[in-house]
Amino acid sequence: MNDVKTVYPDFITLDESLALNSKRVEELQLAHMNQYRTQIGLSAGLTFDIVKAEGCHMWDSDGNKRLDFIGCVGVYVLGHNNPRIRDAVLRYLETNPLTMDPMALKPVTAAFAHNMALVTPELTRTVINGGGGAEANEVILKMCRIASARTKTGKTRIVSTLNSFHGKTTGAVNAGGKDVWRRWQTPVPGHVYVPYGDVEAVEEEFKKNDVIMFIAEPIQGEGGIVVPPDDYFYKIRELCDKYDVYMVLDEVQAGSCRTGYIWAHQYYQGLVPDAFTFAKGISDGVLPVSGVQVKEELYMAAYGSFDSAMMHTATYQDNNISAAVALSSLQFMIENDVAGQIRERSAYVWNELELIRQSYPTALEEVRGRGFMIGLKFGKDEDGVGYANAIGTILAQKHRVHTMTSINDDTILRVYPNIATTQEDFDWFLQALKSSIAEVVQA
Ligand SMILES: Cc1ncc(COP(=O)(O)O)c(C=O)c1O
Structure with a gap:
């Protein structure tokens, strides 16, 4: 050697x-x-040398305890280094598995797919990736294209919402409704973007009778925690049925209990999309995991024959080790009623945030989102600079509380607690926020 x-x-x-x-x-x-x-990160003073993380806390190399209220923008719903999820990987590796062989039987992946179908009974097919959210969106974009080519001849266009974010791979970035992320690239034809929450704009496009797929986030995350009107997705569902369009929801950021529902669309009773994508929270940060949950009809229209079965394979697709993480996360969510806990426990922080908003109505204009997916919409100073960056930096540097502004919007601060957060932690954050707002507004 x-x-x-x-x-x-x-x-x-x-x-x-x-x-x-x-x-x-x-x-x-x-x-x-x-x-x-x-x-x-370094110049904004937001990069810290984190040497340990547990629950909702992190420790830097100077020994300071820090509060993580962003969790890698939605990854750590179940808390950092959740022993149940970490142990799942170790437990699986202890079995001396044959992890990646594409033709071997896949017990853990098959079990996860079965379990997912229990949680979303009308969507019975699962694809697991050893990758991120963008990859999951690539999978569904391609699946809808193939299914449509085989069943809806002549239709090709995809409708998504302005200000949306679906990841940065070529397909996903073209589905996303932000020009800024599509710079310097030849646009993929067939994408059209309509205002989020605007049902008529969707119907205008659908009427052209060439649309195959509608994709949106249940709550826009990277776009600034934008919640659509309550009847929006029901109406989109009706339109998708009327014009024979696949309805896809991107649950990468809002899913996995973050909004107080295992899948964010379950807030809307009876609403069933044709597919939804997931990533971030289902991994709890232990390994990269993402996936797609799909209705039988759509899956079969794309891949339901021997000649199409190999059209979308990938070395790490449906691998057991990613599935071990996803399965344990799902089990943890159900056993601990994480969604219910988030619905219940978020009430305190929402009430307190509303009181802070009332104390600083010009600085803090709106508190929006759902459950533990919270967006603080700030105003701007007289030079037109949003308060969010300054407040986020003071929170991190002075109060050791980590949140995150919305990229490309300096008025939005994203606040994503996790299930390990205690009352004491909420109070740490709320005191820090009050003090940071006061400092910035009076400066
Ligand atoms: C709604 C949504 N979709 C897709 C993605 C892309 O996920 P990833 O960065 O894991 O590729 C993100 C990432 O923030 C997201 O918020």
Whole structure:
């Protein structure tokens, strides 16, 4: 066996990487990774050297305890390093599994798919990816295209909503309703964007009789925690039925109990989309996991024959280890009634936030969202600069409370607690928020 240090004296081993100091990590990131992305976090004062995380807390290398109220924008619904989810991976690896072989039987994935069909009985087919939310959206975009080509000849267009976000791979970014993320790329034809919440605009497009798919987030996340009118998705469902269009919901950020429902669309009693995508929360940050839950008819229209069965495969698709994480997360959600707990426990923070809004009506204009998906809509100073960035920075630097502004909108602060948050943690956040608003508004 070679000594790696003989072959490459500067090789950094895993153990050494885990012991690197933050200065050296910064140097390595600046030299070998996306330098400007690293610089953005550093220059905004929002990059911290986190050495440990548990529940809703994180500890930096100076030993400070910090409150995580963003959780990687929705990943940590079940809390950092939730032992149940972590143990699922270890437990699975202990069985000496054959993890990735595409033709082997897949017990954990099959069980997860079965369990998902119990939670959403009208959507009985599951695809699991070892990837992120964008990949899940790619899977459903392609599935709807193939199904439509086989059953709705001549129709090709996809309607999505302005200000939406579906990820940054080529297909997903074209489905997303923000020009900023589509710069420098040849547009994929056939995408059209309508205002979120506007039913008539959707029907105008559907009337052209060439639309195959409608995709939207149940609550727009990256777009600034925008909640549509309560009847919006029911009306979209009716239109999709009337014009024979697939209705797809992107539950990557709002799903996995975050809004107080296992899947965010379950807030709307009786509403059944043709498919929804999930990622973030179902992984609890243990491994990258995403997936799609699909109605039988749509799945079969795309892949329900031997000649189409191999049209969308991927090395890590339906792998057991990602499924082990997803299955344990789902089990944890059900056993602990995480959705119900979030509905109940979020009431306190929503009431308190409303009182803060009443104290600072010009600074804090609106509190919006649902459950533990909270958006604070701030005003702007006299130079037209939104208060959210300054407040987010003070919260993190002075009060050790981590939230996040909405990228491209300096008036929105996203606040995503997790299920491990206690009353004391909520009060830590609320006191910190009051003090940060006062500091910024009086500055
Ligand atoms: C609604 C929604 N869809 C898709 C994505 C993309 O997920 P990923 O970054 O894991 O590719 C995100 C990420 O923030 C999202 O919020």
